[in-house]
Amino acid sequence: MPQLLHLDSSADLDHSVSRAVTAHFSDIWHSLGADHSVIYRDLHRDAVPHLPTSALHWAPHLRAAGEVAPPEAEALQKELIDEVVSADVVVIGAPMYNWSVPSTLKAWIDYIHVPGITVPFDAPTRPLEGKPVVVVSSRGNEYGPGTQNEGADHTVPQLQQVLGTALGMQVYVVLIDLTLASRVPAMAPLVPQSEAALAAARSSVAELADKLGRGLG
Numbered sequence: 001m002p003q004l005l006h007l008d009s010s011a012d013l014d015h016s017v018s019r020a021v022t023a024h025f026s027d028i029w030h031s032l033g034a035d036h037s038v039i040y041r042d043l044h045r046d047a048v049p050h051l052p053t054s055a056l057h058w059a060p061h062l063r064a065a066g067e068v069a070p071p072e073a074e075a076l077q078k079e080l081i082d083e084v085v086s087a088d089v090v091v092i093g094a095p096m097y098n099w100s101v102p103s104t105l106k107a108w109i110d111y112i113h114v115p116g117i118t119v120p121f122d123a124p125t126r127p128l129e130g131k132p133v134v135v136v137s138s139r140g141n142e143y144g145p146g147t148q149n150e151g152a153d154h155t156v157p158q159l160q161q162v163l164g165t166a167l168g169m170q171v172y173v174v175l176i177d178l179t180l181a182s183r184v185p186a187m188a189p190l191v192p193q194s195e196a197a198l199a200a201a202r203s204s205v206a207e208l209a210d211k212l213g214r215g216l217g
């Protein structure tokens, strides 16, 4: 039973671009067959708390003497890790907030990036190795090569580092630039470019959902 884990983190519940695009991914996934299931987690509406203690960064057997974690936080960490491990594919809505990821998404990362459990430390433990993850990153401005903001994106590189380099996941990135064009009067001439970026993102996720979901039936 092919399973998608669908995460959103935008704080915009009405006009979010990343939510619309991840929902499109989910819709295509569902359309591949009744056996294609989706687990949905809204990291904004149902935010996970900040780590209550740094002990949770380590697998229990790697904790120093006296480093203990509250049982309810351990249970939440296990639930979040089990959820991502059991998924066949993951899609993450990752808007740019102050050149980085929303703090709600960062809190989720802090729970699931755990030496000795999800990343190798004293043993070659890497349960997420090779798992496809689609990152949908919406940003108000533009950050591509040759733009004024080139190099200022710390959203996607952070996710590539954690999900790809550390956890070993296969990261696909879908970018949507200029989402603020329709809101900021000075950006009005960029509206057609912004609409084209959204259309391109929708077709990229449709293609990816189809490609990643099809072989799994």
Ligand SMILES: Cc1cc2nc3c(=O)[nH]c(=O)nc-3n(C[C@H](O)[C@H](O)[C@H](O)COP(=O)(O)O)c2cc1C
Pocket: 010, 011, 012, 015, 016, 017, 018, 019, 095, 096, 097, 098, 099, 100, 138, 139, 140, 141, 142, 179, 180
């Ligand atoms: C708290 C906050 C911080 C933001 N910081 C940036 C930023 O650093 N750079 C940028 O280009 N846009 C920034 N924006 C604009 C968002 O990236 C843009 O509205 C994007 O579409 C948000 O994703 P969403 O449409 O899925 O909510 C920010 C928006 C918010 C709410």
